[in-house]
Amino acid sequence: QKEVEQDPGPLSVPEGAIVSLNCTYSNSAFQYFMWYRQYSRKGPELLMYTYSSGNKEDGRFTAQVDKSSKYISLFIRDSQPSDSATYLCAMSAWGVQGAQKLVFGQGTRLTINP
Amino acid sequence: EAQVTQNPRYLITVTGKKLTVTCSQNMNHEYMSWYRQDPGLGLRQIYYSMNVEVTDKGDVPEGYKVSRKEKRNFPLILESPSPNQTSLYFCASSLFGGAGGYTFGSGTRLTVV
Numbered sequence: 518q519k520e521v522e523q524d525p526g527p528l529s530v531p532e533g534a535i536v537s538l539n540c541t542y543s544n545s546a547f548q549y550f551m552w553y554r555q556y557s558r559k560g561p562e563l564l565m566y567t568y569s570s571g572n573k574e575d576g577r578f579t580a581q582v583d584k585s586s587k588y589i590s591l592f593i594r595d596s597q598p599s600d601s602a603t604y605l606c607a608m609s610a611w612g613v614q615g616a617q618k619l620v621f622g623q624g625t626r627l628t629i630n631p
Numbered sequence: 632e633a634q635v636t637q638n639p640r641y642l643i644t645v646t647g648k649k650l651t652v653t654c655s656q657n658m659n660h661e662y663m664s665w666y667r668q669d670p671g672l673g674l675r676q677i678y679y680s681m682n683v684e685v686t687d688k689g690d691v692p693e694g695y696k697v698s699r700k701e702k703r704n705f706p707l708i709l710e711s712p713s714p715n716q717t718s719l720y721f722c723a724s725s726l727f728g729g730a731g732g733y734t735f736g737s738g739t740r741l742t743v744v
Contacts, residue, residue, distance in 0.1 A: 623671070
């Protein structure tokens, strides 16, 4: 079983829709949860970052972490064609020498149709 | 501009010919890491470094070497490349390790024939 599971999609929605992206994980030691966005032929860029359980909002984006269910989500409101990209969840835990290992989900390819 | 710079962006080589992919960051980050990205497998960590002269294996280290002689540079070395190392490679750096998120380079697409 993978440490982090993410539905690879692809996911295609009309412009203006609310998008929900999700990941589940098995390692209860994970404390830091991130969402990265990756455009074609580019490196991943950090989109949202949360520590432990709870919600975090940044403009049209909301990240949600439920540690009891080992489940994280990213919501995109009023989706735009420019949001079309692959979204990767990632998480890490403190090790002996720091939170050096970042484990990624497989990535969900999202297309927003005008 | 704060960035992670990888070179080359594209590389085609033959089996067994040693190669080095360079990585440099200008943010004075402690942590650096190499990942490979393959369809259906996502991003997998190859090696990481917590500081100068401190490195450790990630999930898929076989066939790769790294060194960290300077804080800003973290080259990835393939001593004897094989076709199964054909992949998209990313270097990344972070101030706090995974806790603060990583800044990624633009990637190196390697093809081994």
